[in-house]
Amino acid sequence: MKRRTLVALVVGMVVVASLGGWIAGSRIRSPAEVAARTAPPTESSILVPAEERVVSTRVVTRGTARFGLPQQISITPAVVKPVTGVVASMPLAGSNLHEGDIVLTASGRPTFLLQGDVPMFRDLGPGLSGDDVRQLQDALRRLGFDPGPSDGEFNADTEAAVGAWYRSNSVEPFVTTDEQLAAIRALEAELATAQVEIL
Numbered sequence: 596m597k598r599r600t601l602v603a604l605v606v607g608m609v610v611v612a613s614l615g616g617w618i619a620g621s622r623i624r625s626p627a628e629v630a631a632r633t634a635p636p637t638e639s640s641i642l643v644p645a646e647e648r649v650v651s652t653r654v655v656t657r658g659t660a661r662f663g664l665p666q667q668i669s670i671t672p673a674v675v676k677p678v679t680g681v682v683a684s685m686p687l688a689g690s691n692l693h694e695g696d697i698v699l700t701a702s703g704r705p706t707f708l709l710q711g712d713v714p715m716f717r718d719l720g721p722g723l724s725g726d727d728v729r730q731l732q733d734a735l736r737r738l739g740f741d742p743g744p745s746d747g748e749f750n751a752d753t754e755a756a757v758g759a760w761y762r763s764n765s766v767e768p769f770v771t772t773d774e775q776l777a778a779i780r781a782l783e784a785e786l787a788t789a790q791v792e793i794l
Contacts, residue, residue: 695738697764705766709734722776723749723783735760 685699686692697705709715711730719728729747735756736742743752761768 694734695760697766704769705761705764710737718779719749720776720779721749721751721754722780728753731757 692698692708694708694710696708698708699706709731711727711734713726713730715727715730717723717727719731724747726747728749729745731749732742732745732747732753735753736745738760740756740760741752742756743750758768
């Protein structure tokens with residue numbers, strides 16, 4: 596009986612000593628091990644796959660759709676073009692248009708797409724000036740045609756740049772007559788007079 600008790604006591608002491616050693620070993624760290632555990636990870640490149648696609652948003656709404664009659668598109672005549680333009684060509688649905696592209700053709704004359712904040716409501720030609728002329732000069736320069744300084748004055752350099760731009764699109768530039776220019780200047784004078792009277 597004493598022998599069994601002694602064996603059990605020895606075994607218990609060995610188990611307790613082993614357990615104590617394991618606990619002490621798991622808690623004690625060398626300085627090198629502590630430094631290795633707390634050091635930042637090695638720098639490496641982070642690579643992710645890149646995908647080129649069109650980002651779009653889908654909006655779901657309710658509405659009523661009805662079939663309508665085709666609408667006729669026309670362009671208001673101007674002083675230098677007294678005949679109403681008839682649209683002869685339109686871009687295909689889904690076409691991607693860029694600055695300088697022809698949006699549509701009316702009676703053989705192109706309508707170009709340009710960037711800008713100033714509405715292009717009048718025909719521009721030699722002798723005219725304004726923010727719309729400056730906007731045209733900036734657009735010509737972006738398209739690779741030199742209109743001279745962007746001073747808002749439609750001079751010979753601007754006219755030459757417009758002509759080169761038209762010809763690069765296989766279109767002959769529109770040339771105004773002296774009578775048409777005189778009519779434009781008269782209308783601009785009337786507009787200036789009306790603005791002064793309003794002020």
